[in-house]
Amino acid sequence: MPIRPQAYRPETELLTLGDGFFDPVAPADFPETRLRFRNDRAAAQVGLDALTDDEWTRHFGRFEPLADTLPQPFALRYHGHQFRSYNPDLGDGRGFTFAQMRDDRGRLMDLGTKGSGQTPWSRAGDGRLTLKGGVREILATEMLEALNVPTSRTLSLIETGEQLQRGDEPSPTRSAVLVRLNHSHVRIGSFQRLAYHRDEAALRKLVGYTLRNLYDEDSDDPVRLLDLVVGRTARLAARYMAAGFVHGVLNSDNINVTGESFDYGPWRFAPTWDPAFTAAYFDHQGLYAFGRQPEAIHWDVMQLAVALRQIADSDPLVAALDQFGPRYQPEVTQAILWRLGVRPRDPDTDQTLVQATERALRASGVGIDRFFFDAFGGALPETYAEPWAEVRAALASYEPRKDRSHPYWSGEPCSMLIDEVEAIWAPIADQDDWTLLNAKVTAIRNMGEALAE
Numbered sequence: 001m002p003i004r005p006q007a008y009r010p011e012t013e014l015l016t017l018g019d020g021f022f023d024p025v026a027p028a029d030f031p032e033t034r035l036r037f038r039n040d041r042a043a044a045q046v047g048l049d050a051l052t053d054d055e056w057t058r059h060f061g062r063f064e065p066l067a068d069t070l071p072q073p074f075a076l077r078y079h080g081h082q083f084r085s086y087n088p089d090l091g092d093g094r095g096f097t098f099a100q101m102r103d104d105r106g107r108l109m110d111l112g113t114k115g116s117g118q119t120p121w122s123r124a125g126d127g128r129l130t131l132k133g134g135v136r137e138i139l140a141t142e143m144l145e146a147l148n149v150p151t152s153r154t155l156s157l158i159e160t161g162e163q164l165q166r167g168d169e170p171s172p173t174r175s176a177v178l179v180r181l182n183h184s185h186v187r188i189g190s191f192q193r194l195a196y197h198r199d200e201a202a203l204r205k206l207v208g209y210t211l212r213n214l215y216d217e218d219s220d221d222p223v224r225l226l227d228l229v230v231g232r233t234a235r236l237a238a239r240y241m242a243a244g245f246v247h248g249v250l251n252s253d254n255i256n257v258t259g260e261s262f263d264y265g266p267w268r269f270a271p272t273w274d275p276a277f278t279a280a281y282f283d284h285q286g287l288y289a290f291g292r293q294p295e296a297i298h299w300d301v302m303q304l305a306v307a308l309r310q311i312a313d314s315d316p317l318v319a320a321l322d323q324f325g326p327r328y329q330p331e332v333t334q335a336i337l338w339r340l341g342v343r344p345r346d347p348d349t350d351q352t353l354v355q356a357t358e359r360a361l362r363a364s365g366v367g368i369d370r371f372f373f374d375a376f377g378g379a380l381p382e383t384y385a386e387p388w389a390e391v392r393a394a395l396a397s398y399e400p401r402k403d404r405s406h407p408y409w410s411g412e413p414c415s416m417l418i419d420e421v422e423a424i425w426a427p428i429a430d431q432d433d434w435t436l437l438n439a440k441v442t443a444i445r446n447m448g449e450a451l452a453e
Helices: 013-017 040-044 052-062 131-146 188-196 198-212 222-243 290-310 314-321 324-340 345-365 368-375 389-395 418-429 434-449
Strands: 009-011 022-024 034-038 074-076 080-082 085-087 097-102 110-114 153-164 173-182
Touching: 009 052, 009 368, 013 097, 013 198, 013 368, 034 131, 052 153, 074 097, 080 188, 097 153, 131 153, 131 173, 131 418, 131 434, 153 198, 188 198, 188 290, 198 222, 222 290, 222 324, 290 314, 290 324, 324 345, 324 368, 345 389, 418 434
Parallel strands: none
Antiparallel strands: 009 097, 022 074, 034 153, 080 085, 097 110, 110 173, 153 173
16 A cells, blocks of 8 residues: 555554453445545554545445554453443444554554444444534544644544434434544543453553553553543643533543543534533533533543552552642643633733633623634733723733734634534535535634644
8 A cells, every 4th residue: 555654653552452452343344435534634644644545445444454553453342430320331332443553753543433333342233423423523623633632533534325313313314434543542441341350460451551552651550650641631621621622421431541532422612601511412410511521530530540449559549639630720721821822921820810711701601712712812802891801901911822923813713613513514414515514624724723833
């Protein structure tokens, strides 16, 4: 295949865990494979951007193995808390890990799937993904990447020619298979499963695998692992808030140990700074509401600490876990200052600005995307009257981290609210017209360039 040998660095590290961690599976034999989206920007980071469309479809629609990496797909085994109820019957039910490789930063990356067929963990599901679900995942990952949230990348979306029945979409609806590029699919739930089975040897093995391959540390210390996961997940929670993003299903099987967001189902971007805003229609108690996401992620990390308790003493685990709050606070301050486009000053001054911003956003009802667009660089327009006086005064002492010369700033803020998602999907559903999706991806990436360092 026409890969770029200097950039393509295949790996097989997953195999070192042994077959107790996964099940070999076969992909579905789809009626057709129509390429709908290929992310060459992400593919270039792992040396796969030179694939022809035909080769791309064979690898990411028919799952012909890539050279020198995993010999076949593997469905990972894990457990997890779902809305705080423990479920021991989980695992990759409509996806698998297809390949591993190094990216241009040297990180071990997985190619994982969604909608690739049934596995031993499908639990009577069909193992499929709706085309609309795939389109939504493209939009989520592109937007989050632009907003500086650590996220999986949607590498590929291929329509598969099946008609699916779903209770939450007009049916029958079109089907697809998605491939994501992710810095690990090892979840908190991966450790929970081993603790549930009281398999201490496997727990230690997974700790060592994670530290060596995902954190580049020659260690097998479970306390060190927890400390690193606390830091990464605190950063993730903070950047969700600055982005105005609501994941919707922050179960412990949806939190991986690298703190990189993935697996987007009923996600939403909050229109305004409303802590009670929820994404999932079935989240009746608001467990994963916008303002409760840091708490939810902290709770999930607590379950990792509980699992690691089988191979480590409690006191150092508790001490590491207790650092989530102290790490979250500077992370959310930094994330909001980044989106404001200003350089940090000192911790107290920065925190004062961030707290004032949150209060004004909540009290005013101004749109999150509108505000950060208008305030970027620190010059809040005079049209922002009360309750913005404190924010304007605080911003006056900050230096911009980047000017507003990029063409993006001469237009309107790029957003991704639910009405726009539906507007992008409608022409795809009705006329097979992908123009709005392609234009939106271009607009999102344009915003990302304007915001980036």
